[in-house]
Amino acid sequence: MESAGSDSFLRNRRFDSFFNTSSESQVKEPLKIPVKQVEYRSGGPQASNECVDGDGDDDGWFCVLISWVRIVTCFVTMMVTTFIWALIMILLLPWPYERIRQGNVYGHVTGRLLMWILGNPIKIEGADYSKERAIYISNHASPIDIFLVMWLTPTGTVGIAKKEIIWYPLFGQLYVLARHIRLDRAKPTAAIQSMKEAACAIVENKLSLIIFPEGTRSKNGRLLPFKKGFIHLALQSRLPIVPMVLTGTHRAWRKGSLHVRPAPITVRYLPPISTADWTADKIDDYMTMLHDMYIKNLPEPQKPLV
Incomplete structure (x- = not known):
């Protein structure tokens, strides 16, 4: 139930959401993406020439100042969009599936805006695979990863996060209203039960999933x-x-840092991997296969140390 303005704004990308919804609800077909590789420069405020490398720990006071301005602008923007969509979610309390869809719209708008503000050059490869109804997995080394999956995963996608996310001001409450999954990682039994409920809801409501493995x-x-x-x-x-x-996201915004650098970022979708004939006795083999696939496709600085 997206507005015409939202459709126009989001014509190049999409996002996610989930849970206890009507089984006859249908997931909206993702917006069309070119099959060819897509090169995209974010178009946000451009960094000065002194700040373009993104490798150094100390880029000078001017670059640090620009970084702080971007971070504060991101925070304010996120609070505004989160507040607006929280009001929308409250109005949609009787309609769980519409809350999921609006959570998708929120992710598309907010993720896209935040990446525009940060201004990093972004290259997207294999974008045709982002139209699949699937379980999307992603490596995770930066807060920017969250912005990207909000923006780039298809409508009808649900997320999984730790249960403590509810304490994040506004965002945590919106996460719950949008019917995403929360896991109690301190209690394995409760986490397993949540996973089972998630799988049932995904199948019944024809949803996708995004998770950081x-x-x-x-x-x-x-x-x-x-x-x-x-x-x-x-x-x-x-x-x-x-x-x-x-x-590149770990270079753009490192864990524990409040310094954002204009390092280039690449998002590469790999071809879908069928799980139709997978069996429970080979779980470790499948996990190793996928981990090795990431090692093969990551640059040397992001590969695990042997």
Whole structure:
């Protein structure tokens, strides 16, 4: 139930959401994306020539000032859009599936705006695979990764986060209103039950899923070991898995840092991997296969140390 203005604004990309909805609800077909590789420069405020490298730890006071302006602008923008969509969600309380769709619109608008503000050059490869109804997985080394998956995963996608997300001001409450999944990572039994409920809802309502298989954010950008949860979801839902390989985000905004650099970013969708014939006795093999696939497609500074 997107407005005409939103449709126009979002014609190049999309996003996610989930949960306890009517089984006859249908997922809106993702917006069309060119099959060829897409090169896109964000168009936000451009960095000065002194700030374009993105590798150094100290880029000078001017670059730091620009970085702070971008971060504050991102924060204010996110608070404004989150407040607006929280009001929309409250009005839609009797209609769970419409809340999911509006959560998608929120992700498209907010993720796209935040990336425009940060101004990083973005290159998107294999974009045709982003139209699949699937389990999308992504490596995770920066807050920017969240902005990108909000913007780039298709309408009708749900997310998974730790249960503590509810305490994040406005954003956490919107996350719950949009019917996303929350996991209690301190209680394995509760987490397994949440996964089972998620798989059932995904199948019944024809939804997709986005998950970070590392389970946490990498501190140095290097790929961490994968958790098994997404494999269990694939076995229960039989959805294909579409890997999203993000490179450069750890250089653009490092974990624990408040300094954003204009480093170039690449988002690469790999071809869908069928799970139709997967069996529970080979979970470790599937996880190793996908982890090795990321190692093969990541640049050397983001590969795990042996």
